[in-house]
Amino acid sequence: LTALSAEVDALTASLANAATSAEVAALQTALTAAQGDLTDLLAANNVYTPAAGGLVIDSAASLTVAESLGDRLAIVNGNVTITNAVANAMDATKLAAVAAKMGTITGKLTYSHSGTGVTSVDFTNLSSAGSLDFDQDAPISLPELVSTGVVTMTTSSLITSVSLPKLTTVTSLSDGTTNSFDFSGATSIDLSSLVRYTTGTLGITTKSTGTLDL
Numbered sequence: 001l002t003a004l005s006a007e008v009d010a011l012t013a014s015l016a017n018a019a020t021s022a023e024v025a026a027l028q029t030a031l032t033a034a035q036g037d038l039t040d041l042l043a044a045n046n047v048y049t050p051a052a053g054g055l056v057i058d059s060a061a062s063l064t065v066a067e068s069l070g071d072r073l074a075i076v077n078g079n080v081t082i083t084n085a086v087a088n089a090m091d092a093t094k095l096a097a098v099a100a101k102m103g104t105i106t107g108k109l110t111y112s113h114s115g116t117g118v119t120s121v122d123f124t125n126l127s128s129a130g131s132l133d134f135d136q137d138a139p140i141s142l143p144e145l146v147s148t149g150v151v152t153m154t155t156s157s158l159i160t161s162v163s164l165p166k167l168t169t170v171t172s173l174s175d176g177t178t179n180s181f182d183f184s185g186a187t188s189i190d191l192s193s194l195v196r197y198t199t200g201t202l203g204i205t206t207k208s209t210g211t212l213d214l
Contacts (some may be wrong), residue, residue: 054079092119
Protein backbone atom coordinates (compact mmCIF):
# COMPACT_ATOMS: atom_id res chain seq x y z
CA LEU A 1 0.00 0.00 0.00
CA THR A 2 2.81 2.40 0.93
CA ALA A 3 4.71 1.58 -2.27
CA LEU A 4 1.63 2.07 -4.44
CA SER A 5 0.86 5.40 -2.81
CA ALA A 6 4.44 6.49 -3.43
CA GLU A 7 4.11 5.46 -7.09
CA VAL A 8 1.02 7.64 -7.47
CA ASP A 9 2.87 10.60 -5.93
CA ALA A 10 5.86 10.07 -8.24
CA LEU A 11 3.70 9.85 -11.35
CA THR A 12 1.83 13.00 -10.34
CA ALA A 13 5.15 14.86 -9.95
CA SER A 14 6.40 13.55 -13.29
CA LEU A 15 3.19 14.61 -14.98
CA ALA A 16 3.69 18.18 -13.80
CA ASN A 17 7.15 18.23 -15.40
CA ALA A 18 6.33 16.43 -18.65
CA ALA A 19 7.75 18.18 -21.71
CA THR A 20 5.72 16.76 -24.58
CA SER A 21 2.11 15.80 -25.21
CA ALA A 22 3.18 12.18 -25.72
CA GLU A 23 4.85 12.12 -22.31
CA VAL A 24 1.75 13.68 -20.74
CA ALA A 25 -0.52 11.06 -22.33
CA ALA A 26 1.69 8.16 -21.25
CA LEU A 27 2.08 9.45 -17.71
CA GLN A 28 -1.63 10.17 -17.42
CA THR A 29 -2.45 6.61 -18.48
CA ALA A 30 0.00 5.19 -15.93
CA LEU A 31 -1.31 7.52 -13.23
CA THR A 32 -4.94 6.56 -13.88
CA ALA A 33 -4.05 2.87 -13.66
CA ALA A 34 -2.09 3.34 -10.42
CA GLN A 35 -4.90 5.40 -8.86
CA GLY A 36 -7.37 2.65 -9.78
CA ASP A 37 -5.15 0.01 -8.17
CA LEU A 38 -4.81 2.16 -5.06
CA THR A 39 -8.59 2.63 -4.80
CA ASP A 40 -9.16 -1.12 -5.15
CA LEU A 41 -6.51 -1.89 -2.55
CA LEU A 42 -7.94 0.61 -0.07
CA ALA A 43 -11.41 -0.89 -0.56
CA ALA A 44 -10.05 -4.40 0.00
CA ASN A 45 -8.33 -3.26 3.18
CA ASN A 46 -11.73 -2.26 4.59
CA VAL A 47 -12.79 -5.91 4.77
CA TYR A 48 -11.94 -8.15 7.71
CA THR A 49 -12.35 -11.92 7.51
CA PRO A 50 -12.01 -13.47 10.96
CA ALA A 51 -11.05 -17.07 11.74
CA ALA A 52 -13.69 -19.80 11.80
CA GLY A 53 -14.89 -18.81 15.26
CA GLY A 54 -15.58 -15.25 14.14
CA LEU A 55 -14.54 -12.00 15.75
CA VAL A 56 -14.96 -12.40 19.50
CA ILE A 57 -14.81 -9.41 21.84
CA ASP A 58 -15.17 -10.49 25.46
CA SER A 59 -12.22 -8.99 27.34
CA ALA A 60 -9.99 -5.94 27.48
CA ALA A 61 -7.37 -7.83 25.48
CA SER A 62 -9.73 -8.94 22.72
CA LEU A 63 -11.13 -5.41 22.57
CA THR A 64 -7.61 -4.10 21.96
CA VAL A 65 -7.23 -6.56 19.09
CA ALA A 66 -10.52 -5.36 17.59
CA GLU A 67 -9.38 -1.74 17.92
CA SER A 68 -6.22 -2.54 15.98
CA LEU A 69 -8.31 -3.60 12.96
CA GLY A 70 -9.40 -0.01 12.45
CA ASP A 71 -11.43 0.67 9.31
CA ARG A 72 -11.23 -2.97 8.23
CA LEU A 73 -14.21 -3.45 10.55
CA ALA A 74 -16.38 -1.59 8.04
CA ILE A 75 -17.12 -4.98 6.48
CA VAL A 76 -16.75 -8.09 8.63
CA ASN A 77 -16.86 -11.18 6.46
CA GLY A 78 -18.02 -13.60 9.16
CA ASN A 79 -19.59 -13.70 12.63
CA VAL A 80 -19.18 -11.20 15.47
CA THR A 81 -19.74 -12.08 19.13
CA ILE A 82 -19.57 -9.41 21.82
CA THR A 83 -20.07 -10.19 25.51
CA ASN A 84 -20.41 -6.97 27.48
CA ALA A 85 -20.70 -7.72 31.19
CA VAL A 86 -19.13 -6.59 34.48
CA ALA A 87 -16.76 -9.57 34.53
CA ASN A 88 -15.43 -8.70 31.07
CA ALA A 89 -14.16 -5.31 32.28
CA MET A 90 -14.14 -3.58 28.90
CA ASP A 91 -13.79 0.16 28.37
CA ALA A 92 -17.23 1.41 27.28
CA THR A 93 -15.90 4.24 25.11
CA LYS A 94 -13.50 1.97 23.25
CA LEU A 95 -16.16 -0.70 22.74
CA ALA A 96 -18.61 1.89 21.39
CA ALA A 97 -15.96 3.14 18.94
CA VAL A 98 -15.31 -0.39 17.67
CA ALA A 99 -19.04 -1.07 17.26
CA ALA A 100 -19.47 2.22 15.38
CA LYS A 101 -16.97 1.09 12.73
CA MET A 102 -19.09 -1.91 11.76
CA GLY A 103 -21.21 -1.25 8.68
CA THR A 104 -21.79 -4.74 7.28
CA ILE A 105 -21.53 -8.12 8.99
CA THR A 106 -22.03 -10.99 6.58
CA GLY A 107 -22.57 -13.53 9.35
CA LYS A 108 -24.33 -13.40 12.71
CA LEU A 109 -23.96 -10.57 15.22
CA THR A 110 -24.38 -11.87 18.75
CA TYR A 111 -24.41 -9.19 21.42
CA SER A 112 -25.06 -9.69 25.13
CA HIS A 113 -25.14 -6.98 27.76
CA SER A 114 -25.78 -7.35 31.47
CA GLY A 115 -24.77 -6.06 34.87
CA THR A 116 -25.23 -2.91 36.92
CA GLY A 117 -23.04 -0.09 35.68
CA VAL A 118 -22.32 -1.69 32.30
CA THR A 119 -22.85 0.77 29.43
CA SER A 120 -24.82 -0.64 26.53
CA VAL A 121 -23.60 -0.36 22.95
CA ASP A 122 -25.50 1.05 19.99
CA PHE A 123 -24.30 -0.15 16.59
CA THR A 124 -24.73 3.30 15.10
CA ASN A 125 -23.52 2.55 11.56
CA LEU A 126 -24.54 -1.07 11.05
CA SER A 127 -26.63 -1.24 7.87
CA SER A 128 -26.80 -4.99 7.25
CA ALA A 129 -26.08 -8.30 8.95
CA GLY A 130 -26.65 -11.95 8.20
CA SER A 131 -28.64 -12.26 11.43
CA LEU A 132 -28.89 -10.65 14.87
CA ASP A 133 -29.07 -12.14 18.37
CA PHE A 134 -29.33 -9.56 21.16
CA ASP A 135 -29.61 -10.34 24.86
CA GLN A 136 -29.47 -6.84 26.27
CA ASP A 137 -30.61 -5.32 29.57
CA ALA A 138 -30.91 -1.84 28.09
CA PRO A 139 -32.68 0.06 25.28
CA ILE A 140 -31.88 -1.27 21.80
CA SER A 141 -31.00 1.11 18.97
CA LEU A 142 -29.86 0.21 15.45
CA PRO A 143 -30.46 3.52 13.65
CA GLU A 144 -28.97 2.55 10.26
CA LEU A 145 -29.96 -1.11 9.98
CA VAL A 146 -31.72 -1.71 6.65
CA SER A 147 -31.60 -5.46 6.10
CA THR A 148 -30.90 -8.62 8.02
CA GLY A 149 -32.00 -12.22 8.39
CA VAL A 150 -33.41 -13.73 11.58
CA VAL A 151 -33.57 -11.21 14.43
CA THR A 152 -33.77 -12.46 18.01
CA MET A 153 -33.96 -9.90 20.80
CA THR A 154 -34.51 -11.56 24.15
CA THR A 155 -37.24 -9.72 26.03
CA SER A 156 -36.35 -7.93 29.25
CA SER A 157 -38.11 -5.43 31.50
CA LEU A 158 -34.99 -3.27 31.22
CA ILE A 159 -35.48 -2.77 27.49
CA THR A 160 -37.38 0.52 27.55
CA SER A 161 -37.24 1.12 23.79
CA VAL A 162 -36.49 -0.73 20.55
CA SER A 163 -35.50 1.45 17.59
CA LEU A 164 -35.04 0.00 14.09
CA PRO A 165 -36.30 2.98 12.06
CA LYS A 166 -34.71 2.05 8.70
CA LEU A 167 -35.28 -1.71 8.71
CA THR A 168 -37.00 -2.71 5.47
CA THR A 169 -35.97 -6.35 4.98
CA VAL A 170 -35.95 -9.05 7.67
CA THR A 171 -36.47 -12.82 7.66
CA SER A 172 -38.21 -12.87 11.05
CA LEU A 173 -38.49 -10.98 14.33
CA SER A 174 -38.39 -12.76 17.67
CA ASP A 175 -38.23 -12.05 21.38
CA GLY A 176 -37.23 -15.66 21.88
CA THR A 177 -40.42 -16.85 20.19
CA THR A 178 -40.62 -16.43 16.42
CA ASN A 179 -43.12 -13.78 15.29
CA SER A 180 -43.45 -12.43 18.83
CA PHE A 181 -41.94 -9.05 19.69
CA ASP A 182 -43.00 -8.61 23.30
CA PHE A 183 -41.34 -5.75 25.17
CA SER A 184 -43.84 -4.88 27.85
CA GLY A 185 -41.43 -2.40 29.47
CA ALA A 186 -40.80 -0.46 26.26
CA THR A 187 -42.27 3.02 25.94
CA SER A 188 -41.60 2.93 22.19
CA ILE A 189 -40.92 0.49 19.36
CA ASP A 190 -39.90 1.95 16.00
CA LEU A 191 -40.27 -0.25 12.91
CA SER A 192 -41.45 2.61 10.75
CA SER A 193 -39.81 1.44 7.51
CA LEU A 194 -40.94 -2.20 7.75
CA VAL A 195 -43.76 -2.11 5.21
CA ARG A 196 -43.98 -5.87 4.69
CA TYR A 197 -43.47 -8.86 7.03
CA THR A 198 -43.92 -12.15 5.21
CA THR A 199 -42.93 -14.76 7.81
CA GLY A 200 -46.32 -14.83 9.53
CA THR A 201 -48.47 -12.76 11.84
CA LEU A 202 -46.22 -10.58 13.97
CA GLY A 203 -47.36 -9.85 17.52
CA ILE A 204 -45.90 -6.69 19.07
CA THR A 205 -46.29 -5.60 22.70
CA THR A 206 -45.21 -2.35 24.32
CA LYS A 207 -45.87 -0.78 27.69
CA SER A 208 -49.55 0.09 28.08
CA THR A 209 -48.70 3.76 27.54
CA GLY A 210 -46.08 3.02 24.90
CA THR A 211 -46.05 3.99 21.22
CA LEU A 212 -45.59 1.79 18.16
CA ASP A 213 -44.33 3.25 14.90
CA LEU A 214 -45.05 0.74 12.16
